[in-house]
Amino acid sequence: MKQMSYMINQRYMKKLTCCFVCIFLLIGTVAAQDKEVKLKIVQTSDIHGNFYPRDFILQRDAVGSLARVYAFVQKERETYKDNLILLDNGDILQGQPTAYYYNYIDTVSPHVAAEMLNFMGYNAGNMGNHDVETGRAVFDRWAGDCHAPVLGANIIETATGKTHFPPYVTLERDGVRIVVLGMITPAIPVWLSENLWKGLRFDDMEETARKWMKIIREKERPDIVIGMFHAGQDALLMGGKYRENASLDVARNVPGFDIVLMGHDHARECKKVRNIAGDSVLVIDPASNGVVVSDIDITVTLRDGKVTDKKIDGVLTETGAYGVSDEFMKHFASQYATIQDFVSKKIGRFTETISTRPAYFGSSAFIDLIHTLQLNISGAEISLAAPLSYDTRIKEGDVYVYDMFNLYKYENMLYTMKLSGKEVHDALEMSYDLWTNRMTSPDDHILLFRDKPREGAADRAAFKNFSFNFDSAAGIIYTVDVTKPSGRKVTILSMADGTPFDMNKMYTVALNSYRGNGGGELLTKGAGIPQDELKERIVSSTDKDLRYYLMQYIEGKKVIEPRALGQWKFVPEEWAVPASKRDYEFLFGKVQE
Template sequence: MRKITLYLLLIIPFFISCQEARKDELTLKVLATTDVHGALFPYDLVNDEVSKSSLAQAYTYISKERSKNDQSVLLLDNGDILQGDPVVYYSNFEKPNQKHICAEVMNFMAYDAGTVGNHDIEPGHEVYDRLVNEFAFPWMAANAVKDSDGTPYFTPYTIIEKEGVRIAVIGFITAAIPKWLPEKIWSGIHFEEIEATAKKWMAIVKEKEKPDMIIGLFHSGMGEVDGNESGVVENETFKVAKDVPGFDMIVCGHDHQEAIKWVENTDNKQVLIINPKSKAQFLADVTVSFKLNADKKTYSKKLEPQLIDVKALPVSKEFEERFKTYFQEVKDYVSRPVGRFTKCIKTSDAMFGDSPFVDLIQNIQLDLTGADVSFTAPLSFNTKIDSGMLYVRDLFKLYRFENLLYTMNLTGQEIKDFLEYSYDKWFHQMKKKTDPMLFIKSSEKGNQLSTMFFNYDSAQGIDYELDLRKEKGNRIHISKMSNGEAFDLNKTYKVALNSYRGNGGGGHLTEGAGLSQKELIERMTNSTTKDLRFYLMKWIEEQKVVNPTCDNNWTVSPEAWWKQAKEREYKLLYGNN
């Protein structure tokens, strides 16, 4: 009895002190980045010029806020940092035995938690498994689940304590990854829809952790705005915020939007959704004011969000000094000569018809695979590679993404249906020559394409015509193979295309050619082991001198309509450049 009494005497003051530690009022600051895509340093290594935004600038603001009260600041990242810039490509693939630059930078910046994005999965197991161990903070994705035992592959959530307040942060990744990436990249994992997983982990977190605040880190786009559903499986944030009560705020991303929105959930409570766009252009800043309720146990909260324009911030000298050696190493890497181009090529031409830029990629894909037909799209809206010496940095202009190169078997009919689908989302049906040709929208930001140009797939290896006057699904006429042989709708052809398209990305093979996800796997006969950019680089190095040409294997009719529309719409999109 004396021992029990002594034990109680020891622990009662502890509980009293904990209860007393809960302040009547306090303020915390939640800062967050999303879709940084390698924008670590204030320099554009691809175009060899100073860039507008970077984590080096965001760190200036983060440091200033911490200087006020370090214990009151949470710093979070919402995924997609491992692709999109030579800085991270170099660390992913050229220096795999060194600590990853993202771990070095983000640990230095003292992130509290992060979520895995789809472009963090794309570099492959070796890269993201390595980062899990190198990050000094939990890297989360509750809905990325092990096939073996049904437990999360990454950390599902974390608890962060600040000023006596317990904050739960739950991370999620878009469930659409299998549509875009080959299975070997995510082997052993399956991706469950966010809503079901959020309900599961919300219940666990509430019961086990008793948090004062719950933050969602959703690497998933809004998906639904003002009740209009749009791609729920890929972009679930709005629906989950509404239908899964418990979140006080959600940092979303993936769709590269700049947004602050409030959603009323099914408990009639307001949930904040904030999205700081991409490439470290903005920093999400949410001031959270806590006020202790009458029960002296729970807090009421007031959230005041803003987006900090990182472009307006100076570079942190501490950050710059810390990483200058690594930066110079990557700068030297991208400055290495690869080969020589005899003429300038640009993607603006590729928006309107066959072009030297796209034909170069098509011909390399055909050469590498020995395929009969190649599909590809212009992967940049307005990129130019000048004539003369080509450097490693130019390969990031020529091919933006780390896709693999696939070879698949498709019938002639499936090739035609693939193209019908592509051109229906690229060119309007025109009733007269003054009708719009491309899908262009106007806004305060100017004229922009309203459909996604990276889905504007054309073909090489066949000769064909697009008739602008014809109705949907009946606009493509394939006359022959480009080598002079007859084209047969019933024959099976070997087709080269990138892994994004080969896994169903964009819908060309699924909605267009009518193949199931199972059939996509069955039709694939070969895949490269390294990204397509690597093989493009090696091909150009072997050629030494490349003469980019356009063979005009596909044309648009009526030609007079096409020429007039191209002239006026080029000016709409690109001015007089």
């Protein structure tokens, strides 16, 4: 009997042991199972004040806007919840009157751009060159009002050597550590007056990325590293020392990035490149104005808390299909009304319609109005100016505040500088070299076009170079021979009053601060003035932006009669006139203005 009981107990114990073994094996299997985490990264860039689905300058509906972006984001959050990471890549504080108003008019209320980023749940922002252009008082106030960090790994305080903004932010989602490193193009000193960024410097992107990647790997041990760079992909050297648009260089030459988010150049891009370590890096750019967003899906596989696999895919997603967020519009309705009231103020009257379209083919009423105002405001002898908007117009009749954003797109100061006659000539040579084709037959283009238009960059798609660098001059009489090679196109005949023009004489020249600081390199590469010498050539600068003085001038005059001064033209006219007509139609269609 005892033996039977012993045998039964043995069998029971065997079964029990077997059961425990199975349980332990099951637990081990569960522990060894993979965990899959799905993340969504959404990037906006170069919003340029397009917060509402309303273009306050043109007084019509806008295609993009943060209101449309928010509709898309809210739809995606239904699936991804907190695993959606929302990032903005700079140039948010300039472009539309909405930004201008909260930059310079209402400086007491929280900045509306910050309030919107907070409302939409952005996880990080980045600095752009046009954000710096607003000045330290504005961009520091905006960044301070933002709940999420505004990044800037290569924006350095000269007094301390430390970063002015946080260099990066670390986010954790379902056990996955994501680091976002933010940088700006370092070419700021070539474009912007030092008084806007005094006490700061802008370091090279690749050197900065190399430094911080080491720190990030050691300190943060990230699973995903995202570079958010306010810079495009076509690298070039500006001012002899600033590497502009170096995003692709960083993606390829600094191992460790999984994704590089680009901006600044307003050109759509989505592709994968291989870095020097042989790893794939997604590079993506949503162009501008919130028309599309960078839409990135990441699937991370974890085992025992460690990443065993990650898949990264990106597309550019149109926001238009998602409509406009009613929640956004209701929340910011009072600010919308404020801006509409601001831009609707009448400041004067124009006796005729002016457009930038004729400005590419000769003396035009639009650009010559800017020349006239610059000469009047500064008292200078010569004016240099370019069409800052590719295609815009101001209609005959009453002129309102919103028209001033058409007349003058950027918040540039007005400089008066000392330039020799030869330097003026050489700057114009470079300008027209950027602008015009060398005609070898009457059937050639007169303008210099790209072989392939820039996708998603309608404001600059056709020209090979940027039209905001197409400076013409007033105060002098000259011709541009489109049959001549580079450096031999421009012939200056005299001053506008008929007195001789002297290549050796020093003239006072009115031009905007972007050009005066070396923007477009017309004064450095073109006129041959060393970058470091430009500051010494400045005689005076306005303390407010040029648009402010243009508004004051028009309000004082009340009635403006815009007219082309006729101080320059393309020659030989038997080739230039028909070629101009053909290229006008190529750009704008058959209706000439």
